[in-house]
Amino acid sequence: xxxIIPIWGVGAILITLFVKSSDSSFSLIVSxxxxxxxxxxxxxYAMEKIFKARWWDYSNLPFNIEGRVWxxxxxxxxxxxxxxxxxxxxxxxxxxLSIDRTFLCTVSFLLLVLMIxxxxxxxxxxxxxxxxxxxxxxxxxxxxxKKVKAALKEKSYSFxxxxxxxxxxxxxxMSNKK
Numbered sequence: 639x640x641x642i643i644p645i646w647g648v649g650a651i652l653i654t655l656f657v658k659s660s661d662s663s664f665s666l667i668v669s670x671x672x673x674x675x676x677x678x679x680x681x682x683y684a685m686e687k688i689f690k691a692r693w694w695d696y697s698n699l700p701f702n703i704e705g706r707v708w709x710x711x712x713x714x715x716x717x718x719x720x721x722x723x724x725x726x727x728x729x730x731x732x733x734x735l736s737i738d739r740t741f742l743c744t745v746s747f748l749l750l751v752l753m754i755x756x757x758x759x760x761x762x763x764x765x766x767x768x769x770x771x772x773x774x775x776x777x778x779x780x781x782x783x784k785k786v787k788a789a790l791k792e793k794s795y796s797f798x799x800x801x802x803x804x805x806x807x808x809x810x811x812m813s814n815k816k
Contacts, residue, residue: 656673
């Protein structure tokens with residue numbers, strides 16, 4: 639479980655691919671907000687379906703959609719995309735163009751391997767977290783989530799790190815039947 643947060647990188651790549659620096663500032667912010675919000679909604683939905691857990695939930699905040707996305711995070715995506723397109727990308731493009739191509743490809747490959755490893759290790763930890771949650775299952779109440787979190791805090795550093803990263807995770811024990 640490393641420091642890599644793939645959703646941020648994917649969001650930055652999507653914004654870089656689909657938002658033009660020649661757009662007006664308003665258009666750039668709105669486009670970036672839309673891309674980031676759409677990505678956050680899809681990832682939240684997919685993770686809930688795959689892992690049967692809600693990893694983040696904005697339900698207690700105003701201006702949210704099904705607790706999956708929230709106006710505040712959408713605004714952060716918008717302004718973050720603006721900064722990315724107007725300032726960070728031009729700066730890093732100049733830096734990257736000055737680096738030897740072979741070295742850059744090597745570093746890029748190593749970072750890709752690191753990211754894939756991080757995703758695989760995180761997936762394994764989440765699978766074990768889910769198994770631990772199922773082993774403590776007694777009913778479908780908040781009490782189960784509290785007991786699961788308490789038991790997992792006693793587990794390895796990786797489990798504690800997942801719980802720290804997603805303090806509002808809620809475990810559900812829905813059947814796989816449709």
